[in-house]
Amino acid sequence: MVQGMTNQSPIIAITSGEPSGIGPDIILSALSEQTFNARLVVLGDLGLLQARANQLGLAPKFHMTPQIDIVPTHQAGHIYLLPVPLVAPAKAGELNVANAPYVLETLQQAGEGCLNQTFDAVVTPPVHKGILCETGVHFSGHTEFFQSLCQSPHVVMMLATEAMKVALVTTHLPLQQVSSAITKDSLSRVIHALHADLQRKFAINNPKILVCGLNPHAGEDGHLGMEEIDTIIPTLNTLRAQGLDLVGPLPADTLFTPKYLEHADCVLAMYHDQGLPVLKYSGFGNAVNITLGLPIIRTSVDHGTALDLAGTGKANNGSLKVAIQHAINMANNAKQFPNEQNTTP
Numbered sequence: 052m053v054q055g056m057t058n059q060s061p062i063i064a065i066t067s068g069e070p071s072g073i074g075p076d077i078i079l080s081a082l083s084e085q086t087f088n089a090r091l092v093v094l095g096d097l098g099l100l101q102a103r104a105n106q107l108g109l110a111p112k113f114h115m116t117p118q119i120d121i122v123p124t125h126q127a128g129h130i131y132l133l134p135v136p137l138v139a140p141a142k143a144g145e146l147n148v149a150n151a152p153y154v155l156e157t158l159q160q161a162g163e164g165c166l167n168q169t170f171d172a173v174v175t176p177p178v179h180k181g182i183l184c185e186t187g188v189h190f191s192g193h194t195e196f197f198q199s200l201c202q203s204p205h206v207v208m209m210l211a212t213e214a215m216k217v218a219l220v221t222t223h224l225p226l227q228q229v230s231s232a233i234t235k236d237s238l239s240r241v242i243h244a245l246h247a248d249l250q251r252k253f254a255i256n257n258p259k260i261l262v263c264g265l266n267p268h269a270g271e272d273g274h275l276g277m278e279e280i281d282t283i284i285p286t287l288n289t290l291r292a293q294g295l296d297l298v299g300p301l302p303a304d305t306l307f308t309p310k311y312l313e314h315a316d317c318v319l320a321m322y323h324d325q326g327l328p329v330l331k332y333s334g335f336g337n338a339v340n341i342t343l344g345l346p347i348i349r350t351s352v353d354h355g356t357a358l359d360l361a362g363t364g365k366a367n368n369g370s371l372k373v374a375i376q377h378a379i380n381m382a383n384n385a386k387q388f389p390n391e392q393n394t395t396p
């Protein structure tokens with residue numbers, strides 16, 4: 052950097068994810084292969100990353116970062132590390148509950164760093180929800196973790212590929228609880244949050260959102276379920292009267308076809324496995340998971356910890372590269388239009 056010039060590229064925190072999963076692998080390979088126009092700071096254990104790099108035959112140069120603001124713009128092969136120590140040694144492919152506090156600590160530090168503006172965004176490689184829950188903490192996802200940390204009333208999970216955006220009304224909820232969680236109020240708040248962030252974060256002026264029904268054939272006029280008639284249709288009508296461009300509720304089995312998708316900006320699915328299988332079928336490995344409705348920018352990968360692949364060199368790092376690039380784009384946009392980055396209405 053030229054002396055006296057301030058480095059304006061965004062500072063992106065990257066958590067290391069579940070240490071026995073593929074998080075460390077994809078960080079090491081992505082940051083070794085590609086140069087990003089941002090200052091990247093990995094939160095994790097140096098020994099873990101060094102050992103996994105050896106296992107994978109990679110040799111990035113590690114730099115410790117006592118002072119975040121002197122981290123230079125990323126160059127392939129260089130990894131700047133904010134050290135967070137493991138609790139116990141980590142072995143690729145073998146979960147160890149002892150390291151759950153380590154995982155949570157990386158998320159806590161990254162989230163707090165975004166809130167106090169040390170970081171411009173956080174990118175999260177995968178964690179293992181089950182092993183975190185075994186500590187007695189209920190951890191259903193990063194989405195809910197950052198919602199709680201940021202005290203955000205309403206967040207929305209959205210996964211996106213080049214071709215498709217899919218957002219969810221309910222996130223990591225047992226199927227049995229889905230119907231009762233879809234109320235006029237919750238649906239209305241999710242749609243407002245989605246609409247606002249499609250405008251703010253994606254510069255879509257008047258987003259057209261396709262809304263799935265909950266039941267087969269969107270309830271078949273009440274013969275296959277009443278949620279559409281009782282809740283979804285009246286809510287959509289109210290929101291349409293406020294000017295929102297909403298189509299549906301449409302039967303989810305035929306909504307994901309070109310006839311509908313070609314003319315829409317986003318699909319709103321009622322629950323996790325109604326929307327995400329389609330998105331992942333169309334773009335697994337190249338999709339990004341974005342939490343909308345937070346006061347901070349948070350992106351993630353489209354896959355899990357893939358314990359079977361950790362340390363093998365077979366993990367695809369495509370989604371992490373996309374997640375980092377999306378975080379950079381959104382952080383640049385936030386710097387350019389600071390007044391548009393409010394939280395959900």
Ligand SMILES: NC(=O)c1ccc[n+]([C@@H]2O[C@H](COP(=O)([O-])OP(=O)(O)OC[C@H]3O[C@@H](n4cnc5c(N)ncnc54)[C@H](O)[C@@H]3O)[C@@H](O)[C@H]2O)c1
Pocket residue numbers: 073175176177178179180181193340351352353354355356357358359360365366367368
């Ligand atoms: N962002 C996240 O933190 C995140 C996302 C999804 C799942 N998870 C968690 O991950 C754990 C395991 O979940 P799962 O088994 O359902 O899904 P998974 O994505 O870990 O694995 C599903 C399949 O996809 C393969 N796969 C996953 N990522 C891959 C990659 N980058 N390259 C090549 N192949 C890949 C795996 O080998 C496996 O066959 C669970 O605890 C789940 O909650 C976390």
Ligand SMILES: N[C@H](C(=O)O)[C@H](O)COP(=O)(O)O
Pocket residue numbers: 191192193194195323327340351352353354355
């Ligand atoms: N629902 C996500 C997916 O299937 O990819 C995943 O579980 C991650 O969710 P969080 O970003 O909330 O951890």
